[in-house]
Amino acid sequence: MKYMLMFFETPAELAQRDNPDTAPAYWGAWTSYMGAISASGTMTSGNGLQPRELATTLRMKDGKRQVQDGPFADTREHLGGYVILNVDSIDQALEWAARAPCAATGVEVRPVMPPPPGAPV
Numbered sequence: 001m002k003y004m005l006m007f008f009e010t011p012a013e014l015a016q017r018d019n020p021d022t023a024p025a026y027w028g029a030w031t032s033y034m035g036a037i038s039a040s041g042t043m044t045s046g047n048g049l050q051p052r053e054l055a056t057t058l059r060m061k062d063g064k065r066q067v068q069d070g071p072f073a074d075t076r077e078h079l080g081g082y083v084i085l086n087v088d089s090i091d092q093a094l095e096w097a098a099r100a101p102c103a104a105t106g107v108e109v110r111p112v113m114p115p116p117p118g119a120p121v
Helices: 011-015 023-040 090-098
Strands: 002-009 043-048 056-061 064-069 078-086 107-111
Touching: 002 011, 002 090, 011 078, 023 043, 023 078, 078 090, 090 107
Parallel strands: none
Antiparallel strands: 002 078, 002 107, 043 078, 056 064
16 A cells, blocks of 8 residues: 655754754664655655745636745645555554654655546556
């Protein structure tokens, strides 16, 4: 079964990415974690995300596009990246989530919806 792990980080945690004093430890932890998932053979895809300030949100209203720079929701935690795992159970997905460098802030684990019948895979 496929599960998506969504990695949430606080603005302070994300700021470590570009700080010369903290970036090596930050990226080292993520590189180690992602290497372990990759080596396990359970990861099917995943990416880190650019800062939320670079997001663009689109909503359709009355058939017209409403585009807003930045995220629509104002939250304390930011979605920093995601991974799609192919594992046998939710317990295995939770084990990987618990090992994430941002597990103290939060990792959402959600089953991936299978394609509807007849849809191309």
